[in-house]
Amino acid sequence: MSQLHTVNKSPLDRNALESAIRHATKGNAVLMIEDGVYGAMKGTQKSAMVSDAMGDISFYVMGPDLKARGIDEGRIIDGVKVVDYSGFVTLVAEHGITQSWL
Amino acid sequence: MSETKKFLYVNRKAPYGTIYALESLEVVLIGAAFEQDVALAFLDDGVYQLTKGQATDEVGMKNFSPTYRALGDYDVNKIYVEQESLDARGLSLDDLQALTYEDEDDDYAEKDSIKVVSAAELAKIMEQSDVILSF
Amino acid sequence: MKFSVMISEGPYTHQASDTAYNFTKAALENGHECFRVFFYHDGVNNGTRLSTPPTDDRNVINRWSELAAAHNLDLVLCVAAAQRRGIADADEAKRNGKDADNIAPGFRISGLGQLIEAGIQSDRLVTFGD
Numbered sequence: 001m002s003q004l005h006t007v008n009k010s011p012l013d014r015n016a017l018e019s020a021i022r023h024a025t026k027g028n029a030v031l032m033i034e035d036g037v038y039g040a041m042k043g044t045q046k047s048a049m050v051s052d053a054m055g056d057i058s059f060y061v062m063g064p065d066l067k068a069r070g071i072d073e074g075r076i077i078d079g080v081k082v083v084d085y086s087g088f089v090t091l092v093a094e095h096g097i098t099q100s101w102l
Numbered sequence: 103m104s105e106t107k108k109f110l111y112v113n114r115k116a117p118y119g120t121i122y123a124l125e126s127l128e129v130v131l132i133g134a135a136f137e138q139d140v141a142l143a144f145l146d147d148g149v150y151q152l153t154k155g156q157a158t159d160e161v162g163m164k165n166f167s168p169t170y171r172a173l174g175d176y177d178v179n180k181i182y183v184e185q186e187s188l189d190a191r192g193l194s195l196d197d198l199q200a201l202t203y204e205d206e207d208d209d210y211a212e213k214d215s216i217k218v219v220s221a222a223e224l225a226k227i228m229e230q231s232d233v234i235l236s237f
Numbered sequence: 238m239k240f241s242v243m244i245s246e247g248p249y250t251h252q253a254s255d256t257a258y259n260f261t262k263a264a265l266e267n268g269h270e271c272f273r274v275f276f277y278h279d280g281v282n283n284g285t286r287l288s289t290p291p292t293d294d295r296n297v298i299n300r301w302s303e304l305a306a307a308h309n310l311d312l313v314l315c316v317a318a319a320q321r322r323g324i325a326d327a328d329e330a331k332r333n334g335k336d337a338d339n340i341a342p343g344f345r346i347s348g349l350g351q352l353i354e355a356g357i358q359s360d361r362l363v364t365f366g367d
Contacts, residue, residue, distance in 0.1 A: 003229045008252075008367075019114070019146055022186075023225040034252045064259070085263035092361050093238050093269070099112065099234045100364040102245070107357055122245075125278055128317060132349040138357065233356035235243070236364050 002027050004095035008034035008102070011046035016101040021049060026056040031083070031091055033062040037069060040080045047077055054079050060091060107232035108139045113148035115237065117167070118158065123151045124166050126237035131169075134176035141180035141231070142173075143224060145187045152183065152198040152216075167199065174203030179215040186221045240264050241272045241355035245366030247282035248297035249290070254283050257365035258300055265308050273311045273355040274301075276344075278366070281319040284312065286341035298341050305343030312344045313351045 005024055009016040017039045020030055030053075032039050039046060040061035050059055059080040066073065066082065073082055083091065092098050111130055117123040133140060144152060151170070158165040173181070181201055188194060201215040219227070228234060242261055246253040261271055276283050288298045305312050314324055320333065326346050330338040340346065356362050 006363075008256075015146060022221050023145075023228060025225050025229055028229070033256060085259045086267055088260055089240075089264045089267050089269065092240070092264075092363055097229070097231060097234060098361060098363050099228060100236045100366065102114070102236050102364065102366045105357060109353075109356060121278060125318065129277075129349050129352060133353045136350070136353045136357065138353070233362050234364075235352075235356070235362070236366070237245075 002029070002095045004028070004091050004098045005030045006098065006100045007032050007036040007039060008100070010035045010038040011049065012038065012044065017046070018049060020099075020101040021053045021057065024053070024057045028056075029058040029060060029091060029095060031060040031062065031088065032080075033088070034065055037061050037065045037071065040066070040076050041071060042075055042077050050077050050080065060087070062088065106137070106139055108230065109133060109141070109233045109235065110228060110231035111140070111142045112228070112234055112236045113142065113144050113151055114146040116147040116150040117156070118161065118163055122237040123148070124164070126235075127166060127169055129235065129237075130173070130178060131176060134178055140178050141182060141227065142178065143182045143184070143227065145184035145221075145224060149183055149187045149191060149193060149198075152201070153193070154197060154199050170199060170201055173201060174215055177203070179203035179213070180217070181215045182217055182219045182224060182227060184221055184224050185218050188218070238360045239270045239272050239358070241359040241362045242274045243352060243355075243362065243364045243366075244274065244276050244280040244283060245278040245364065247279040248288065250279075251367045253365040253367060254280070254297050254301075255295075258297070258304065260363065260365070261310075262304060265304075271308065271310055272359045273313055273351065275352045275355055276312070276314045277318050277352065279322065280366070281314045281322050281324045284314045284319070284324055284341050284344040285339045287339045288341075302341050302343040310343070314340070314344055314346045315352070316346050316348055319346055
């Protein structure tokens with residue numbers, strides 16, 4: 001059963017994204033929401049963590065949270081897909097189980 | 103409600119600094135009455151919940167660490183502790199309380215509830231669960 | 238598909254309740270069913286009708302009450318968490334010898350078993366917290 005992991009913490013503050021990636025198996029998805037969206041940005045100390053994992057895991061980021069924080073989509077790591085709340089619902093429906101990395 | 107689901111309680115936070123550990127334990131105790139397939143995972147700072155020697159007298163908070171030892175009586179005996187999280191914190195199994203249960207299928211022999219697992223093993227346990235409650 | 242939601246943080250310190258609201262609304266708009274929204278930890282503070290945010294801010298509590306009225310949602314505050322944090326309905330206030338209650342419309346107070354039941358009865362349970 002494929003798993004969706006949601007992360008709502010900046011990777012520069014907490015280890016939630018790192019831990020989620022470590023526990024995501026091939027075919028899982030990680031959705032970055034709230035302060036988690038900073039994890040989707042290019043050029044940070046933590047960006048490589050996401051790009052390196054992208055072969056096995058799909059990454060998504062919450063568009064409304066990016067906009068709220070003034071993050072232009074051009075600054076997002078290539079391959080991370082932007083979704084809205086409907087997209088969030090679809091991801092939850094498509095994956096057998098959702099785990100929130102609080 | 104005849105259906106049995108695999109519930110996994112994921113504990114990633116240290117005790118006392120916030121209430122999550124205590125209120126998570128309260129859910130586990132209530133949930134035990136529902137006769138579901140229950141497992142607990144302790145990783146990241148969650149492993150600190152199980153350490154020996156907690157004494158809260160001077161901070162004036164409730165010491166709930168003895169309650170973990172009662173989990174076996176509630177048939178909650180699948181307790182996974184992540185090796186990498188212990189290593190990162192300079193801890194070993196000896197630093198944790200012994201949690202045991204009586205195996206009714208084995209003449210009530212006392213057995214360890216804690217199983218130390220790798221991150222990769224824990225990832226599989228998570229993925230094979232039906233419901234994950236995160237605290 | 239049948240969803241349930243757990244909310245573990247209060248209405249104004251964390252974004253959790255906002256995200257949970259937007260998620261639940263989108264799920265309902267997309268034709269899904271919401272079995273239950275369960276409020277735990279400081280999340281029970283989402284259920285006080287005494288909240289009075291500034292008029293230029295969103296009203297997190299009213300939004301939940303309105304969504305509940307529109308979609309017949311089951312908004313449940315955990316009784317143990319609510320007692321700790323001073324959230325009470327008329328019965329709870331009376332039982333605990335308090336002189337007032339403060340629960341908002343559309344919310345009810347019940348036990349943790351409601352969370353476990355939501356896990357059993359729903360196809361998906363999603364947690365929002367900190």
